[in-house]
Amino acid sequence: MSQTPLSPTRSASGSHAGRISVIASHTFTQLVRMKVFYFLAVFAVITIGSNFFDLPQHAGPEAAGTNILNSIKSWSVGTMTLFSVVFAIVATALLLPKDVEDRTLYTILAKPVPRLDYLAGKLLGVILLVFVSLALMDGLMTAVLQIRSSMILSAQMELAHSRGWSAPEIASMRNDIVSQGPNISLQAAVFVVFLRASIMASLALLISTFSTSTLFTSIISFMIYFIGHFQADARGVFLEAGAGWMTRAIALLVALVLPDFHLFNEFDAVIQGQAFPPMLLGQITGIGLFYAVFYVIASWFIFAEKEF
Amino acid sequence: MAEVTPAVEICDLVKDFKTSFRRQMLRAVGGVSIRIEPGEVYGLIGPNGSGKSTTMKALLGLVAPTSGRCAIFGQDSLRVDSRREVGFLPENPYFYKHLSGAETLRFYGKLCGMRGRILEERVSELLVLVDLENARDRRLGGYSKGMLQRIGLAQALVQDPRLLILDEPTAGVDPMGSRQIRDLIFKLRERGITVFLCSHLLEQVQEVCDRVGIIFQGKMVKEGRLEDLIAIEDQTEIVLRDASPELIARITALVAANPETELVRSGKPRTTLERLFLRETQRDAP
Numbered sequence: 270m271s272q273t274p275l276s277p278t279r280s281a282s283g284s285h286a287g288r289i290s291v292i293a294s295h296t297f298t299q300l301v302r303m304k305v306f307y308f309l310a311v312f313a314v315i316t317i318g319s320n321f322f323d324l325p326q327h328a329g330p331e332a333a334g335t336n337i338l339n340s341i342k343s344w345s346v347g348t349m350t351l352f353s354v355v356f357a358i359v360a361t362a363l364l365l366p367k368d369v370e371d372r373t374l375y376t377i378l379a380k381p382v383p384r385l386d387y388l389a390g391k392l393l394g395v396i397l398l399v400f401v402s403l404a405l406m407d408g409l410m411t412a413v414l415q416i417r418s419s420m421i422l423s424a425q426m427e428l429a430h431s432r433g434w435s436a437p438e439i440a441s442m443r444n445d446i447v448s449q450g451p452n453i454s455l456q457a458a459v460f461v462v463f464l465r466a467s468i469m470a471s472l473a474l475l476i477s478t479f480s481t482s483t484l485f486t487s488i489i490s491f492m493i494y495f496i497g498h499f500q501a502d503a504r505g506v507f508l509e510a511g512a513g514w515m516t517r518a519i520a521l522l523v524a525l526v527l528p529d530f531h532l533f534n535e536f537d538a539v540i541q542g543q544a545f546p547p548m549l550l551g552q553i554t555g556i557g558l559f560y561a562v563f564y565v566i567a568s569w570f571i572f573a574e575k576e577f
Numbered sequence: 578m579a580e581v582t583p584a585v586e587i588c589d590l591v592k593d594f595k596t597s598f599r600r601q602m603l604r605a606v607g608g609v610s611i612r613i614e615p616g617e618v619y620g621l622i623g624p625n626g627s628g629k630s631t632t633m634k635a636l637l638g639l640v641a642p643t644s645g646r647c648a649i650f651g652q653d654s655l656r657v658d659s660r661r662e663v664g665f666l667p668e669n670p671y672f673y674k675h676l677s678g679a680e681t682l683r684f685y686g687k688l689c690g691m692r693g694r695i696l697e698e699r700v701s702e703l704l705v706l707v708d709l710e711n712a713r714d715r716r717l718g719g720y721s722k723g724m725l726q727r728i729g730l731a732q733a734l735v736q737d738p739r740l741l742i743l744d745e746p747t748a749g750v751d752p753m754g755s756r757q758i759r760d761l762i763f764k765l766r767e768r769g770i771t772v773f774l775c776s777h778l779l780e781q782v783q784e785v786c787d788r789v790g791i792i793f794q795g796k797m798v799k800e801g802r803l804e805d806l807i808a809i810e811d812q813t814e815i816v817l818r819d820a821s822p823e824l825i826a827r828i829t830a831l832v833a834a835n836p837e838t839e840l841v842r843s844g845k846p847r848t849t850l851e852r853l854f855l856r857e858t859q860r861d862a863p
Contacts, residue, residue, distance in 0.1 A: 283690025
């Protein structure tokens with residue numbers, strides 16, 4: 270080994286935000302280098318392919334082409350939901366047990382790194398990956414929608430002029446096509462997809478603090494994800510049957526612990542060209558933040574006591 | 578004179594683990610006490626499962642003591658702040674394979690609050706120190722066992738800690754790599770850095786450590802200064818170079834003439850297999 274002397278570079282141990290950002294950016298790099306972005310090729314094929322899914326058209330010629338725009342949105346947002354939730358759960362479920370198994374966690378916690386900083390960094394790294402993935406998918410979907418809606422609009426304008434439609438009819442037709450193209454409501458829908466994936470990442474983090482198996486964490490997380498979509502209906506039916514205060518308390522506890530995703534499906538209307546109500550978006554954001562923070566705090570309580 | 582704060586102070590450490598049958602407890606460490614003064618090299622030796630690693634983990638706050646107390650430079654080990662002055666190399670570490678050597682050191686340096694030019698200089702300096710400057714941009718996935726151990730040592734030193742904790746630092750490393758790590762421990766001792774190591778390689782512990790503790794079944798069975806522990810009080814060793822057979826015969830006769838003294842052994846001293854290996858491989862090296 271070289272005879273280079275060791276230099277005195279002792280320094281402060283840094284801030285919480287600094288350490289969290291170091292762990293988050295490292296986690297993001299780790300996942301990117303696992304080549305997860307290859308899925309974008311699959312998404313591109315689905316989004317471009319959805320241009321050619323020519324569904325049966327029951328509307329008149331004035332609405333021709335809008336079904337293709339619906340198809341693009343429906344397939345793209347559906348694929349975004351699937352990919353983002355799978356990423357969020359699998360990536361989070363993978364990271365913690367791997368660090369423990371490889372003893373990398375020992376070397377990190379042997380530095381002046383509070384356990385909460387480690388957890389928050391890991392989670393933010395996964396959420397950053399989901400965000401970047403969704404941003405890239407959203408960009409591709411918006412580009413395809415923009416091109417396709419312009420083509421449809423040109424074709425319909427020609428049709429309208431050849432048939433001698435009046436100006437109000439042309440304006441109405443134009444509005445209908447524009448509402449099916451890329452707009453702010455569609456971006457809000459993508460944001461809701463991001464929130465849902467972030468909740469699932471937080472939940473997977475919580476499960477992985479007491480589970481030692483990636484498979485167990487993933488399966489339980491996916492089960493809770495599906496339960497989250499119908500738990501509100503189940504709770505409604507359960508409480509309607511003359512429940513007492515104890516039953517109501519249990520139902521409330523279930524809603525508190527398991528994510529309630531019934532509002533998150535409201536963006537289906539956006540696919541059909543309707544606007545996303547700002548109040549609803551605010552409500553969903555609040556619910557998303559509540560669950561994410563709740564799961565992170567619960568994870569911290571368990572992880573702080575964990576022994577390695 | 579004011580009492581010096583010990584680098585490591587472990588007082589009556591007891592650690593019980595729950596077995597799969599929740600009611601049964603397994604005692605991994607039962608009442609171990611260790612005090613290491615600043616600048617000392619302390620070796621903890623013992624067979625597998627004797628409680629060495631658990632003691633180290635308790636000192637690093639990775640496990641909480643069932644009873645007793647661990648402190649680093651006077652700070653309770655369960656406090657995050659106590660780890661500012663500590664570098665740790667676990668046994669058989671696997672670092673992030675997707676990072677290069679330089680990126681690994683940067684990552685750990687940033688965790689300790691280091692940034693910018695100071696960090697970059699420190700990374701380069703440590704890569705030179707552990708002889709990995711040629712592999713600085715190679716990913717750890719392509720490192721050999723010895724290289725991983727050396728990069729592990731470099732990460733442990735990244736924030737220039739006052740205490741270095743090494744768990745089997747030469748496990749799986751070839752004799753040359755093992756010698757390099759040993760030389761580095763000597764160098765760190767010269768700089769006043771306290772080293773707490775546990776190893777199965779007793780010869781190595783004997784070479785580098787000032788004090789040694791022997792732990793068995795979770796209890797400290799022997800502890801003290803190395804020369805006090807291994808010296809055979811009633812024997813004296815004289816090693817001669819280029820002694821003629823006549824001189825040997827005279828000495829032997831002189832000893833035989835003294836009835837109170839017994840000649841236990843005479844002959845040529847042997848080198849160690851490690852020294853022989855190092856001498857032969859370094860001579861043939863380009």
